[in-house]
Amino acid sequence: MKYIAVFCRFLTDEHRRTLEAAASRWDYAVDYYTHFDQVPAEKLPLYEIIYGNLSPRRVREFPSLRWLCLDSAGADKYVDESIYPNPDVVLTNSSGAYGVTISEHVLMVMLMLLRHISPYLEAAAAHRWHPAVPIRSIYGSRITVLGTGDIGTAVAQRVKALGARQVTGVRRRQQPADPAFDRIVTYRELAEILPDTDILISAMPHTPDTAGIISRENIALLPPHALIVNVGRGTAVDQEALAEALRGGKLAGAALDVMVPEPLPVDDPLWTTPNLLLTPHISGNMSLPYTCDIDVELFCEDLARFAQGQPLRQVVNRNLGY
Amino acid sequence: MKYIAVFCRFLTDEHRRTLEAAASRWDYAVDYYTHFDQVPAEKLPLYEIIYGNLSPRRVREFPSLRWLCLDSAGADKYVDESIYPNPDVVLTNSSGAYGVTISEHVLMVMLMLLRHISPYLEAAAAHRWHPAVPIRSIYGSRITVLGTGDIGTAVAQRVKALGARQVTGVRRRQQPADPAFDRIVTYRELAEILPDTDILISAMPHTPDTAGIISRENIALLPPHALIVNVGRGTAVDQEALAEALRGGKLAGAALDVMVPEPLPVDDPLWTTPNLLLTPHISGNMSLPYTCDIDVELFCEDLARFAQGQPLRQVVNRNLGY
Structure with a gap:
């Protein structure tokens, strides 16, 4: 079994079912967290994938990380190479949901x-x-x-x-x-x-x-x-x-x-x-069900590609910043 | 020479030129008024046409009136037959401008x-x-x-x-x-x-x-x-x-x-x-140039029909109210 840590805050029960169905198809288990502090230390090495905007300074704490999928379109806080446990971690965003x-x-x-x-x-x-x-x-x-x-x-x-x-x-x-x-x-x-x-x-x-x-x-x-x-x-x-x-x-x-x-x-x-x-940075408000649905859908689609070793569609070029 | 009394408040110089060109083509002269009180008593019998939302209680003061063209889409204040000097006065509106x-x-x-x-x-x-x-x-x-x-x-x-x-x-x-x-x-x-x-x-x-x-x-x-x-x-x-x-x-x-x-x-x-x-009845605000342009255009088009004895396009059915 492989593991995904999810840090999205907008998920409904329906979204969780969608995520879990997609994950189990590729032998992944899903754990949900609101903050990094909730992750048990012994589980940190298990996670290959993170979905959601975990604090950038915590990304290094996941030594087995291979893919970080942001639930936002903006990726500017995640382009600094030094936040990653290794340079091969793929970064994707949720451009398309907003x-x-x-x-x-x-x-x-x-x-x-x-x-x-x-x-x-x-x-x-x-x-x-x-x-x-x-x-x-x-x-x-x-x-x-x-x-x-x-x-x-x-x-x-x-x-x-x-x-x-x-x-x-x-x-x-x-x-x-x-x-x-x-x-x-x-x-x-x-x-x-x-x-x-x-x-x-x-x-x-x-x-x-x-x-x-x-x-x-x-x-x-x-x-x-x-x-x-x-x-x-x-x-x-x-x-x-x-x-x-x-x-x-x-x-x-x-x-x-x-x-x-x-x-x-x-x-x-x-x-x-x-x-x-x-207005206080609300234009991409995650309470619009459509936005959340697409966000989860984009992750699940890239998850299928990731599990099959195909290139991900939502990749962020960390040199360009998007 | 025949006469048109214009009571629209939104007209630019360009609109006046457009109106006057259309009127002169059919031998009409155009006079502009802001309020009824400005109309000289001796000119009242001259006007065959009124363009603009003259106060309904003043419409009867124009004994030769044949056509009243409102500059609004709403015509509810003008459906009462008793406001007209004769039952044959045609009422039109500016539906299409708003x-x-x-x-x-x-x-x-x-x-x-x-x-x-x-x-x-x-x-x-x-x-x-x-x-x-x-x-x-x-x-x-x-x-x-x-x-x-x-x-x-x-x-x-x-x-x-x-x-x-x-x-x-x-x-x-x-x-x-x-x-x-x-x-x-x-x-x-x-x-x-x-x-x-x-x-x-x-x-x-x-x-x-x-x-x-x-x-x-x-x-x-x-x-x-x-x-x-x-x-x-x-x-x-x-x-x-x-x-x-x-x-x-x-x-x-x-x-x-x-x-x-x-x-x-x-x-x-x-x-x-x-x-x-x-909001204080501003959705059809006449300061939008496009609205005013179309309003004048609709009047000029119906003026050509009126002058040629053709049915007007913007007629309001006073029984239906629109």
């Missing part, structure tokens, strides 16, 4: 900014009827999506279906045409795209290429009516430059679901920046 | 309710990081749309594109299949549909058939996780029953953009009802 929930979050915050919901909510809290303020629409907008993976593609498909005029994907390397996007360019061409962007959406992992990409210079290239939405990683954005642009009216609005640091300290100036919608 | 803006409003409020944005906004106002709460998605939901006109169809197309599992249209009479809906049933079948509805959206005009249709009995037929969104007319909803259902946890949430009366008085119990998102 497109639906994160793209619905993106639509929500875009519409809240475009339709200026804040004054209406404030007036309603005071039991007052607020006069109409000018609004804008996703329909007819030019939308630039940084990151063309599962999440960026899900966002692009949705804004296109809602009538966005032009949807541009931006990624590290050129890739074949994808019907979700009107065009795909590389990061190097970003500066040319920004002046014609009404809404800039970041759905990028944290990597050396993406850190700071929404820089002071790039923010200044956007037209003053533009919006920025970040659901990738907080490191992409120069938060000081963003706050200055919003305070100075150089940018119409922004919505950050990710930021640096998380949680944001109570005295951070972002909290009081005008036209900035802050 | 689908984009109202459907984007519907998506916004649905997502705000499904994703429980309120506690996050309250925490952010207090500079606090709020823990994740369970959420739901449009993806996979069963959505029932009351009213299958321009607005209901635009809503149906969008939720379908976002992956709604089943989209049911409900209307007065059976009609041929419409690809925007998975099925269309009549008001008479509503009670059978409600127990399997996750989100009920009303985009109906006010008519004798629709007044009170979201009744206490019908609200009770919805499952407790259901949401109600109303962007049609406030008279559709039994507001007391709705508030009771929300307070009693018999319904998960609601968003009303229309209500009775408007504006809602400061002491109305709706303001303090839990899980109720109230």
Whole structure:
């Protein structure tokens, strides 16, 4: 018998049955833990596979580890080679599970900014009827999506279906045409795209290429009516430059679901920046049953491949960071 | 020379040029007014056509009126025959201009309710990081749309594109299949549909058939996780029953953009009802350029028909109310 240690916190009884059925098919037993401290010391050498986001500093404690499957799409805390007991440990993520929930979050915050919901909510809290303020629409907008993976593609498909005029994907390397996007360019061409962007959406992992990409210079290239939405990683954005642009009216609005640091300290100036919608890293909320179902499904599919010695589909390249 | 009196408040210079070009082609001159009081008494008999929502009690003051074109989709204040100088005045509306803006409003409020944005906004106002709460998605939901006109169809197309599992249209009479809906049933079948509805959206005009249709009995037929969104007319909803259902946890949430009366008085119990998102009749906000463009375009198209003695396309049946 071989062993899998599961650290996912979102599993229903149904998910456990699915996991156990898939595992037993390949002679694996499954143990569930909430924290590392619950793992009996004598069992540590048994586990070949970990599923779930165990604290990175604990990964080395599993000497027989061969595969770590994250239940998140983001893998930035796990790209450091020194956290692994040996360099051959394969790292996979759950990219593919988050497109639906994160793209619905993106639509929500875009519409809240475009339709200026804040004054209406404030007036309603005071039991007052607020006069109409000018609004804008996703329909007819030019939308630039940084990151063309599962999440960026899900966002692009949705804004296109809602009538966005032009949807541009931006990624590290050129890739074949994808019907979700009107065009795909590389990061190097970003500066040319920004002046014609009404809404800039970041759905990028944290990597050396993406850190700071929404820089002071790039923010200044956007037209003053533009919006920025970040659901990738907080490191992409120069938060000081963003706050200055919003305070100075150089940018119409922004919505950050990710930021640096998380949680944001109570005295951070972002909290009081005008036209900035802050949410506490919830766009990929694991309470959406669909997200959890896909997450488990992706693991079980890669488990079958792993057990048969085939390449895994969800592999993270630790040099690239995704 | 014949004359058109325009009472629309949203017109840009570009819209005026478009209107004047269309009018002059058929030998009409255009005068613009903000209020009835601005119309010189001696000019009242000149106007054959009014474009815009002049106060209903002033319509009789135009003895030569042959056509009243509303700039709204809703026509309920203009169905009373006694407001017209003669029974032959044709009434048209601007159904077709509002689908984009109202459907984007519907998506916004649905997502705000499904994703429980309120506690996050309250925490952010207090500079606090709020823990994740369970959420739901449009993806996979069963959505029932009351009213299958321009607005209901635009809503149906969008939720379908976002992956709604089943989209049911409900209307007065059976009609041929419409690809925007998975099925269309009549008001008479509503009670059978409600127990399997996750989100009920009303985009109906006010008519004798629709007044009170979201009744206490019908609200009770919805499952407790259901949401109600109303962007049609406030008279559709039994507001007391709705508030009771929300307070009693018999319904998960609601968003009303229309209500009775408007504006809602400061002491109305709706303001303090839990899980109720109230907006001040702004879903069809005329500041969306697209809405205004289409509104003017629809008028100009019907003007060409009117001038040539052809039937108008946007006619409101004053007996039906739409």
